[in-house]
Amino acid sequence: MRKSIYYLLITIIFILVGWFANTAYHLPRSVNNPLSEIKPRPLDKYTIENLSNANVTPSQIEVGKVLKDDPKFTSYEFFMNFDPSLSGKNPKKVSGVLNVPEGTGPFPIIVMLRGFVKAETYFVGQGTQRAGEVFAQSGFITIAPDFLGYGDSDFQVNDVFESRFQTVTTALVLLKSLEVNGIQISNQRINQSSISIWGHSNGGQIALTTLEITQKTYPTVLWAPVSKPFPFSILYFTDSPGDYGKSLRKELAKFEKDYDTDLYSIHKYFDRIKAPIDLNQGAKDENVPQAWSDLLYTTLNDLKVDIKYHSYSEADHNMQPSWNQAIANALNFYKKHIQ
Numbered sequence: 472m473r474k475s476i477y478y479l480l481i482t483i484i485f486i487l488v489g490w491f492a493n494t495a496y497h498l499p500r501s502v503n504n505p506l507s508e509i510k511p512r513p514l515d516k517y518t519i520e521n522l523s524n525a526n527v528t529p530s531q532i533e534v535g536k537v538l539k540d541d542p543k544f545t546s547y548e549f550f551m552n553f554d555p556s557l558s559g560k561n562p563k564k565v566s567g568v569l570n571v572p573e574g575t576g577p578f579p580i581i582v583m584l585r586g587f588v589k590a591e592t593y594f595v596g597q598g599t600q601r602a603g604e605v606f607a608q609s610g611f612i613t614i615a616p617d618f619l620g621y622g623d624s625d626f627q628v629n630d631v632f633e634s635r636f637q638t639v640t641t642a643l644v645l646l647k648s649l650e651v652n653g654i655q656i657s658n659q660r661i662n663q664s665s666i667s668i669w670g671h672s673n674g675g676q677i678a679l680t681t682l683e684i685t686q687k688t689y690p691t692v693l694w695a696p697v698s699k700p701f702p703f704s705i706l707y708f709t710d711s712p713g714d715y716g717k718s719l720r721k722e723l724a725k726f727e728k729d730y731d732t733d734l735y736s737i738h739k740y741f742d743r744i745k746a747p748i749d750l751n752q753g754a755k756d757e758n759v760p761q762a763w764s765d766l767l768y769t770t771l772n773d774l775k776v777d778i779k780y781h782s783y784s785e786a787d788h789n790m791q792p793s794w795n796q797a798i799a800n801a802l803n804f805y806k807k808h809i810q
Contacts, residue, residue: 514726516557517636518734522684523743525557527643529651532614534569538595544572544607547656548595548623553644555619555628555637565641566623567616568596570607571656577664579809580649581606582689583615584642586672586697587708595622598671605798611805612654612663616641631722635705636735642681646689665690665809668746669801672759672788673697676704676737683740690808692749692801695759695788698767701736702726708758741770747777749804751797753786779804 515521530553539546549569554562572578585598596603596615603613618638620627627634646666654661668691670678675696682691697704702723709716726732733739748771752764761782768780781800783793790797 512729514630514633514636514730517633517639519680519683519737519740520734522557522639522643523686525643527557527640527647528553528559529648530644531652532569532645532648532654534654534656538568539604541604541608542573544570544604546570546596546604546607549614550623551616551645551648553641553648555640555644557640557644563619563625564623565616565619565625566595566621567614568600568603569615569654570603570613571654571661572607572610572612574610576612576661578610578612578661579665579667579805580612580614580663581667581669581805582642582645582649583613584638584668584670584674584677585615586674586695588621590620593617593621598674599669602669602798602801606669606802606805609802612661613669614645614649614654616645631719632726638677639680639684642677643684646681646685667691667805667808670694670696679737679741679744682746683737683743686743686745688746690747690749690805692751692804694751694790694797695753695756695764696750696767697759698737698763700733700738702732704736741776742774744771744774744776747804747808749779749781749801751781751790751800752783753788753790753793754782754784755786756788758788 530551533550535548535550537545538548547569549567551565552562554560583599583603588597595617599615603615606613617624618641619625619634628637649663649666653663666689668678668689670691671694675693676698678691678693679696679698682689699707706716709719750764750768752761754761768778771778783790783797786793
């Protein structure tokens with residue numbers, strides 16, 4: 472009798488142990504060990520959707536030394552302190568160039584977003600200087616950020632993709648700061664009547680992303696914009712001597728393990744653009760193929776965006792030798808859309 476009870480108890484114990492083991496095995500791993508499956512995804516906040524819903528805190532635009540004193544305008548260096556991650560925890564300083572026409576205003580403002588320049592040869596305002604001065608001579612305030620890692624700005628983050636995403640947050644904070652705080656030089660507050668955007672090359676990509684995020688109607692001039700999907704939009708430019716993009720591809724492979732690149736790509740959000748656009752492209756551009764702008768025009772036109780397209784048969788990436796015509800077209804466009 473005792474043996475029977477003993478064997479029965481042993482059988483019941485084995486059944487219970489097996490049941491518990493089977494149940495534990497089939498539980499979600501996050502229940503067994505919640506920390507084992509939690510992986511930080513710090514770049515989620517830079518998706519176009521998340522930036523659209525982010526709280527962008529305006530900054531004070533600090534006007535610094537005079538860079539150029541012209542009879543028709545004055546060029547200043549400016550600084551803006553803000554957190555490029557938009558968390559408010561790690562503020563950094565970005566420098567740039569501010570051109571202010573002579574007079575008291577109100578003046579319309581053009582936010583100028585430059586294309587790629589090598590950091591080792593960069594100087595404050597490079598990439599926008601000539602166009603910015605012409606716009607200022609014509610009665611426009613122009614303001615062009617250098618971006619982190621350039622000019623007198625603080626260093627950019629080490630992550631190659633986060634540093635790119637933070638060019639967009641720089642533009643977002645600058646636009647919000649102009650709208651809310653304006654610009655003050657000494658004791659004089661410069662009044663603005665409207666805000667527009669100018670973007671060249673990669674600056675055009677930043678401009679398009681900004682228009683998608685804000686869905687605002689900033690009149691925007693684009694010169695040879697980088698408009699292809701991410702990450703092809705950067706891989707295309709990795710054929711220069713050096714490692715020919717090897718290190719970037721390694722970083723991209725890591726990025727794509729955790730993130731969906733479509734969520735960061737302008738081509739998925741073109742339908743959010745509400746702003747009028749003046750698109751300019753040189754047929755002999757060896758950096759941004761004309762086919763890219765042809766497709767951008769067709770896509771936005773089909774989406775009923777108010778877009779005009781200028782193609783210059785002899786122009787290169789910097790609109791030479793059609794630069795004067797491109798500037799004239801930009802001025803006509805801005806004057807038409809001044810509110």
